[in-house]
Amino acid sequence: MGIVLLLGILVGAVVNRLGSDLPARRRPRLPECPYCGRRRPWYQWVSLPAFLVHHQHCPSCGALISIRHPLVELGLAFLFGFLYWRYGLTARFVFFALYTTIFVLIAVTDMERRLILNVVTIPAMALAIIGSFFTGHIGWKSALLGGMAGYVILMAIVLLGNWLVGPGAMGGGDVKLAAFIGLVTGFPLVLEALLLGILSGGVVSLLLLLMRLRSLRDPIPYGPFLIVGGWVTMIWGTEIAHWFFR
Numbered sequence: 001m002g003i004v005l006l007l008g009i010l011v012g013a014v015v016n017r018l019g020s021d022l023p024a025r026r027r028p029r030l031p032e033c034p035y036c037g038r039r040r041p042w043y044q045w046v047s048l049p050a051f052l053v054h055h056q057h058c059p060s061c062g063a064l065i066s067i068r069h070p071l072v073e074l075g076l077a078f079l080f081g082f083l084y085w086r087y088g089l090t091a092r093f094v095f096f097a098l099y100t101t102i103f104v105l106i107a108v109t110d111m112e113r114r115l116i117l118n119v120v121t122i123p124a125m126a127l128a129i130i131g132s133f134f135t136g137h138i139g140w141k142s143a144l145l146g147g148m149a150g151y152v153i154l155m156a157i158v159l160l161g162n163w164l165v166g167p168g169a170m171g172g173g174d175v176k177l178a179a180f181i182g183l184v185t186g187f188p189l190v191l192e193a194l195l196l197g198i199l200s201g202g203v204v205s206l207l208l209l210l211m212r213l214r215s216l217r218d219p220i221p222y223g224p225f226l227i228v229g230g231w232v233t234m235i236w237g238t239e240i241a242h243w244f245f246r
């Protein structure tokens with residue numbers, strides 16, 4: 001388990017790099033300070049130990065490493081640990097850990113830059129098709145059907161939304177994310193995943209509107225909600241469906 005947690009932290013450090021480099025359309029490179037551009041010393045490449053020993057400031061300009069970095073590392077360590085505890089050292093654990101990593105990367109770029117990148121979603125879809133042969137929780141036919149359903153349903157929602165209120169809350173990146181989620185959860189569970197994601201996003205949007213923290217003109221990124229719906233359905237989809245239709 002210790003190794004799995006450590007792996008989660010290290011993968012988290014990689015996700016942090018990709019989350020900064022990919023939206024800037026540059027090749028991934030060694031960590032550097034986003035303010036002064038100085039290369040980070042090796043002990044800051046993984047931010048969690050740097051934070052723990054209070055070396056979380058750039059030695060050159062003193063800027064704090066974004067809190068996103070240790071959160072992503074801790075979050076992935078926790079999620080990897082959970083998956084290992086639930087599935088043991090199996091193919092399902094390996095693929096679910098990869099899907100989780102991709103989900104976190106997409107959540108980071110969508111929350112920070114409002115971007116869900118093809119360079120992430122398209123390889124993710126290919127990986128999920130391969131995974132459907134190994135994970136055993138769904139078959140490849142269910143995966144393909146789920147992927148298509150996710151794509152079509154979200155495309156319809158985006159088109160409808162654009163027609164009703166103009167371009168805004170969701171876009172092409174969300175459509176490809178929904179296809180990836182469908183490939184991971186399969187059909188018909190993709191319906192549950194999208195429903196959970198859209199409902200939770202709607203509830204949070206409504207609360208933010210009511211509290212006047214956001215207006216209709218600046219919609220929240222929807223990707224993280226779709227991701228939570230997709231991840232929860234990936235793990236507990238069947239249980240939730242049984243409970244709901246009991």
Ligand SMILES: [Zn+2]
Pocket residue numbers: 033034035036037038058059060061062063
């Ligand atoms: Zn600096």
